[in-house]
Amino acid sequence: MATCDALNQQYKSYNEWEENTIETLKKAYPHVRLRRTAGQSTPIQRPVSLVNSNEYTDRQVSLNVSVRPTFIPLTFDSNAEMKILSQQTGPFTKENPFYATVLQNIELTGAHNNFDGSSTQQEQPQPVLGNESPRQRKRIPIPSAFAGTNDDEHHSVRLIVFDAPDLSHLPGDHVCILPENTVANVNGVIIACGWQTGNELLNKPCSLAGYTQNKYQTLRQILTNYVDLTTPLRPHVLNILATYATDSRQQREILELGKGAQRYTDWLINEPTVKETLEQFPSVQMDLGELIQLLPQLQPRYYSISSSSRFHPNQIHISFSVVSYVTPRGVVRKGVCTNYLQQTLPKLSENGQPIVTLWKREPSRVRLFISPNPHFRLPGQDILSSSLPLTKNAGGDAYLPLNCPLLMFAVGSGIAPFRAFWQELQVLERRLGSVQVERVLFMGCRTPNDFVYAMELRELTSKTSRHDKLFTAVIPVYSREKMGVKRYIQDAMLTYEDMIYSLLNQENAFIYMCGSVRSCQGIESALASIVQSCNEYDLTLTQANNIIKQYKEDGRIKQDMFG
Numbered sequence: 001m002a003t004c005d006a007l008n009q010q011y012k013s014y015n016e017w018e019e020n021t022i023e024t025l026k027k028a029y030p031h032v033r034l035r036r037t038a039g040q041s042t043p044i045q046r047p048v049s050l051v052n053s054n055e056y057t058d059r060q061v062s063l064n065v066s067v068r069p070t071f072i073p074l075t076f077d078s079n080a081e082m083k084i085l086s087q088q089t090g091p092f093t094k095e096n097p098f099y100a101t102v103l104q105n106i107e108l109t110g111a112h113n114n115f116d117g118s119s120t121q122q123e124q125p126q127p128v129l130g131n132e133s134p135r136q137r138k139r140i141p142i143p144s145a146f147a148g149t150n151d152d153e154h155h156s157v158r159l160i161v162f163d164a165p166d167l168s169h170l171p172g173d174h175v176c177i178l179p180e181n182t183v184a185n186v187n188g189v190i191i192a193c194g195w196q197t198g199n200e201l202l203n204k205p206c207s208l209a210g211y212t213q214n215k216y217q218t219l220r221q222i223l224t225n226y227v228d229l230t231t232p233l234r235p236h237v238l239n240i241l242a243t244y245a246t247d248s249r250q251q252r253e254i255l256e257l258g259k260g261a262q263r264y265t266d267w268l269i270n271e272p273t274v275k276e277t278l279e280q281f282p283s284v285q286m287d288l289g290e291l292i293q294l295l296p297q298l299q300p301r302y303y304s305i306s307s308s309s310r311f312h313p314n315q316i317h318i319s320f321s322v323v324s325y326v327t328p329r330g331v332v333r334k335g336v337c338t339n340y341l342q343q344t345l346p347k348l349s350e351n352g353q354p355i356v357t358l359w360k361r362e363p364s365r366v367r368l369f370i371s372p373n374p375h376f377r378l379p380g381q382d383i384l385s386s387s388l389p390l391t392k393n394a395g396g397d398a399y400l401p402l403n404c405p406l407l408m409f410a411v412g413s414g415i416a417p418f419r420a421f422w423q424e425l426q427v428l429e430r431r432l433g434s435v436q437v438e439r440v441l442f443m444g445c446r447t448p449n450d451f452v453y454a455m456e457l458r459e460l461t462s463k464t465s466r467h468d469k470l471f472t473a474v475i476p477v478y479s480r481e482k483m484g485v486k487r488y489i490q491d492a493m494l495t496y497e498d499m500i501y502s503l504l505n506q507e508n509a510f511i512y513m514c515g516s517v518r519s520c521q522g523i524e525s526a527l528a529s530i531v532q533s534c535n536e537y538d539l540t541l542t543q544a545n546n547i548i549k550q551y552k553e554d555g556r557i558k559q560d561m562f563g
């Protein structure tokens with residue numbers, strides 16, 4: 001925006017604005033041809049509201065700039081040097097990610113996870129607080145959104161350990177991972193665009209590198225790392241695609257989808273990838289470079305860090321559920337990032353021995369950066385900066401995480417941040433001495449096989465002296481153990497309502513929940529229901545909900561939701 005003074009060199013100001021605007025657009029779209037057609041200055045009628053105002057416009061000039069993507073020369077510069085990432089310097093961000101070596105890549109589900117040794121003992125932990133006895137109450141209705149969507153046999157939850165000496169973080173923080181598209185998807189797009197010239201050409205540095213701010217030098221790198229090849233094309237992109245169709249029937253069909261109406265919604269059911277869309281409409285003759293510029297950027301995925309940097313210095317652990325599902329029309333779809341991570345080659349085997357492959361492959365390096373998450377930190381740590389070295393003097397009250405009673409709810413892969421919590425608490429206990437407070441963890445998962453980290457938790461609850469235990473109780477809740485009976489965390493909460501109410505009301509516990517949005521909503525409703533039924537006053541559900549809302553606003557209830 002610029003202001004022109006009608007009495008003082010109005011057109012000089014205008015011309016300067018126009019020049020700056022064009023320059024800005026050129027920088028923002030280096031590969032887009034800008035066509036400027038400035039219209040004639042035309043008088044316009046002053047609006048009634050501005051008749052007596054000093055602020056008015058009385059002439060209008062329209063500037064038309066064509067920003068339709070034009071041909072991007074895919075010339076290859078064989079002399080260009082490949083950027084080698086020898087030295088990594090922070091701060092690490094989406095634009096400047098850290099390349100972390102994968103140390104270990106481990107399957108976490110399996111028979112070894114049985115927490116109690118016997119599946120029939122679920123929900124029967126040691127007595128938690130003094131005088132509570134589990135009470136049976138009517139069940140809260142449970143939405144069954146995810147019920148049966150995933151195949152138990154193929155459900156996989158994995159732990160990846162990264163070597164990340166240059167990154168500081170606190171329990172509760174996230175790590176953002178920049179995934180890679182599969183070779184099959186990348187090759188599929190290349191071939192569908194008519195590029196069958198082989199890897200040699202595609203692997204040479206190309207002039208499109210400028211488009212990615214020189215982060216990726218070759219076409220193959222750009223397709224692998226920079227653009228989203230799995231999200232179905234949006235209607236406006238389909239409309240551009242239609243202009244390249246040489247077959248009129250296909251063109252009509254694409255334009256129909258481009259209306260974004262019912263046909264588009266039907267088409268979306270199978271979630272077609274870019275490759276599949278190009279294969280569906282083979283008459284679309286589009287240059288690969290032009291296509292790349294129409295695609296959205298591949299976005300980083302967030303993961304709760306599953307380790308404490310005091311417990312595992314120089315490492316970052318993540319625990320993730322591998323996303324794989326079948327569309328209503330029977331097509332198998334796989335999550336981009338979780339399947340990419342699953343395939344990464346670690347440096348060390350599960351038991352810590354170096355892995356030697358016949359073809360001498362280097363361990364994988366994954367691009368990542370930290371996203372601090374002060375809203376889901378241990379009590380007293382929310383104000384600490386994860387970029388500061390973790391010392392006793394870093395600020396906050398070092399004892400607070402140990403002194404506060406904790407009530408934690410983990411659903412499925414939502415166990416991830418709690419592992420960082422219990423590792424941190426272990427280190428703090430070792431340094432500062434143990435404190436006897438209530439720490440209760442509810443874990444909701446499908447079957448005992450899915451109770452990942454059960455062994456670690458068993459260790460932390462099985463000490464002989466009550467004083468030595470990090471957790472006073474760990475309560476597993478299995479949803480698919482008994483045929484036809486779904487049991488969610490919300491049900492178990494009602495069984496333990498007196499204990500939960502006591503932690504909330506008398507012990508001033510901090511409450512944490514992590515998992516899918518629906519499960520956290522369910523847990524929150526169950527908390528409100530417990531407040532209503534255990535409170536000494538005759539509260540309405542709205543009043544109980546308001547109490548929960550207040551706890552959330554005060555930071556006593558903390559949520560980290562995904563999915």
Ligand SMILES: Cc1cc2nc3c(=O)[nH]c(=O)nc-3n(C[C@H](O)[C@H](O)[C@H](O)COP(=O)(O)OP(=O)(O)OC[C@H]3O[C@@H](n4cnc5c(N)ncnc54)[C@H](O)[C@@H]3O)c2cc1C
Pocket residue numbers: 149150174179230301302303304305319320321322323324325326334335336337338339413414416417560561562563
């Ligand atoms: C703050 C935050 C923290 C997170 N922490 C963790 C964590 O610790 N561990 C973890 O595993 N994940 C975590 N996630 C989720 C993670 O970021 C990714 O979204 C997840 O791993 C999927 O990524 P992907 O690339 O594999 O899948 P994508 O390629 O992004 O595909 C995911 C898409 O698949 C669809 N989908 C998934 N399952 C089904 C289904 N059954 N039926 C139909 N459609 C389905 C969903 O619509 C979703 O849009 C977190 C997310 C956030 C926002």
Ligand SMILES: NC(=O)c1ccc[n+]([C@@H]2O[C@H](COP(=O)([O-])OP(=O)(O)OC[C@H]3O[C@@H](n4cnc5c(N)ncnc54)[C@H](OP(=O)(O)O)[C@@H]3O)[C@@H](O)[C@H]2O)c1
Pocket residue numbers: 142143144145146147148149150321322323324411412413414444445446447450478479480486488489490516518519520522562563
């Ligand atoms: N961002 C993402 O897109 C993302 C990331 C991770 C996971 N996911 C998806 O989210 C789902 C959860 O994945 P996961 O592997 O972590 O966990 P999961 O094993 O699928 O689910 C964990 C537990 O939560 C239960 N559950 C389902 N709905 C619930 C509800 N409303 N309230 C309370 N508990 C509920 C499940 O029961 P039942 O299944 O037996 O009903 C199961 O026992 C999967 O479908 C996965 O594909 C998505």
